[in-house]
Amino acid sequence: MKNKSNKITLLFVFFSILLAVISYGLSNNFHFTSQSQLLQYGFIKDLGFIICSGLFFKFILSRNDIRNNKMFEKMKTNNDEIRESNERYDIVAKATSDTIWDWKIQEDDFIWNKGIQGVFGYKKEDVGKTSKWWFDRIHPEDSIKMAMKLYSFIEQKTEKWQDEYRFKCADGTYKYVFDRGFLVKDDEGNAIRMIGAIQDVTKQKEEEQRLKLLETVITQTKDAVIITESEKSNRTIPKIVFVNPAFTEMTGYKPTDVIGKTPAIFMGKKSIKHEMESLGKALRGKEEFKFETLNHKKDGEEYWVNFSMIPITNQDGDHSHWISIQRDITEEKKQEKEKEQLIRELTQNNKDLKQFSYITSHNLRAPLSNLTGLLNLMEEIPIENAELKEIINGFSTSTHLLNETINDLVKVVIIKDNPSIQKEEVLIKDVFENVFNQLSFLISLHKPILKIELEKVTILNINKAYLESILLNLFTNAVKYRSPKRTLRIFVSSKEVGDEIVLVFKDNGIGIDLERNGDKIFGLYQRFHNYPDSKGLGLYLVKSQVESMGGSIQVESEVDKGTTFTITFKQIR
Numbered sequence: 253m254k255n256k257s258n259k260i261t262l263l264f265v266f267f268s269i270l271l272a273v274i275s276y277g278l279s280n281n282f283h284f285t286s287q288s289q290l291l292q293y294g295f296i297k298d299l300g301f302i303i304c305s306g307l308f309f310k311f312i313l314s315r316n317d318i319r320n321n322k323m324f325e326k327m328k329t330n331n332d333e334i335r336e337s338n339e340r341y342d343i344v345a346k347a348t349s350d351t352i353w354d355w356k357i358q359e360d361d362f363i364w365n366k367g368i369q370g371v372f373g374y375k376k377e378d379v380g381k382t383s384k385w386w387f388d389r390i391h392p393e394d395s396i397k398m399a400m401k402l403y404s405f406i407e408q409k410t411e412k413w414q415d416e417y418r419f420k421c422a423d424g425t426y427k428y429v430f431d432r433g434f435l436v437k438d439d440e441g442n443a444i445r446m447i448g449a450i451q452d453v454t455k456q457k458e459e460e461q462r463l464k465l466l467e468t469v470i471t472q473t474k475d476a477v478i479i480t481e482s483e484k485s486n487r488t489i490p491k492i493v494f495v496n497p498a499f500t501e502m503t504g505y506k507p508t509d510v511i512g513k514t515p516a517i518f519m520g521k522k523s524i525k526h527e528m529e530s531l532g533k534a535l536r537g538k539e540e541f542k543f544e545t546l547n548h549k550k551d552g553e554e555y556w557v558n559f560s561m562i563p564i565t566n567q568d569g570d571h572s573h574w575i576s577i578q579r580d581i582t583e584e585k586k587q588e589k590e591k592e593q594l595i596r597e598l599t600q601n602n603k604d605l606k607q608f609s610y611i612t613s614h615n616l617r618a619p620l621s622n623l624t625g626l627l628n629l630m631e632e633i634p635i636e637n638a639e640l641k642e643i644i645n646g647f648s649t650s651t652h653l654l655n656e657t658i659n660d661l662v663k664v665v666i667i668k669d670n671p672s673i674q675k676e677e678v679l680i681k682d683v684f685e686n687v688f689n690q691l692s693f694l695i696s697l698h699k700p701i702l703k704i705e706l707e708k709v710t711i712l713n714i715n716k717a718y719l720e721s722i723l724l725n726l727f728t729n730a731v732k733y734r735s736p737k738r739t740l741r742i743f744v745s746s747k748e749v750g751d752e753i754v755l756v757f758k759d760n761g762i763g764i765d766l767e768r769n770g771d772k773i774f775g776l777y778q779r780f781h782n783y784p785d786s787k788g789l790g791l792y793l794v795k796s797q798v799e800s801m802g803g804s805i806q807v808e809s810e811v812d813k814g815t816t817f818t819i820t821f822k823q824i825r
Contacts (some may be wrong), residue, residue: 373422391418428457475579504550700740
């Protein structure tokens, strides 16, 4: 404005001097005869000077007004454009879910739009106005890499920048973001400003990671994975669009051999017709289907597979593909046949063994009965020869032991041959009374300390003879394997626990080394102590009888401290 004033002043001075020169030149051409003529000329000259100066000044001012008007019009246009640009920026900022930022680099002045609140949860007063606030919220694992890329971009004065990193939310969690910026430079090419937009890509990143995991599973699984298209015509079997490496390993077919073809290429000629018909029905109904069939490899070798087909739908819910999982079960089929053959052999062996047991027991029990009778008669005959008497006593003991062994074996055979035994409602107290009556002599001889705690109303649906046999075996074992260091103590209890009856039989005998013998304690012909009359059948028979009645038995034992047997039966209601 000052320059324009100076310019107008100079023009006016120049014009005034010009008028003065012209007036002086005219006055020299006139000769004034009187003072009045001179005054008249001066008046006319001054009047002309004023009029000409005014007209000239008006001309200059008019030109200046024209220029000012053009300038004002241009400024108005620019302001309108700026206002429209700001309006468009606000509309875009509101329309997009991105967080827009504006960074004046030299002043380190940062401006964020409302996306910093809507996307990341920061309140307006919590948002910083410097780049430090921005960098402080970038994940520590990403900050150094991101800062190096950003400042390298600014130094190189490249126009466009983009990067991915994790940005901290107001609640302390992190979101994956995709950030891109545009660099603004001055006339000298210096970076003065940067404008960018942060996009939340957390869901996309999670989906990407999920797809990578799925891809890893599909490519690394040992099962063959086959993806086929949805049938778009009347074809029975759709075409293959993908196979994983395990498919090639299993069948010998490369992806190029099968893609674009149907799975019929590797289905064996001996494939089960019924299953193929069911497969066709499942395909038409777009239903999940599982079956076993016989396929063949590229070299013609046959193999059994467990085949699963699952329909896949797109986002619109339309059926788009089939995914099939093929597992080689050839070895399982082979083992299954071997198992069936083994079962047949074992069944036959069991039949032969049972027959042998019956024949043996029958053929032995008759002579044993005769021997027992003879020995009983000989007990009434006085024998003075001590040596002969000792021989007869030994023979009697052996005969008695053999008879017990055969009786136990017969019991085992009966249990194994008749898994479903006859049961009845039995009062536990009555069973114990019968057992004590049978053991009265043994109890009076060794005088153990007995502690019996039986619930009065405890009723079991069991085989009474089996329960008596179980208790007799446990009592006789407790007496047989008592400790010489202390008086034998036997504790027996029964209690109801939920819908179960629990019997506990505990003694303080010599115990059993469970670390050495725990896995064979209920085995057949297993002996844990060097006793001459030990047969190794008692505990085997106990377990067999318990399990035949639907119960279970556990043992706890410690050497030189005693043994505890816990027997559990289902309670009847």
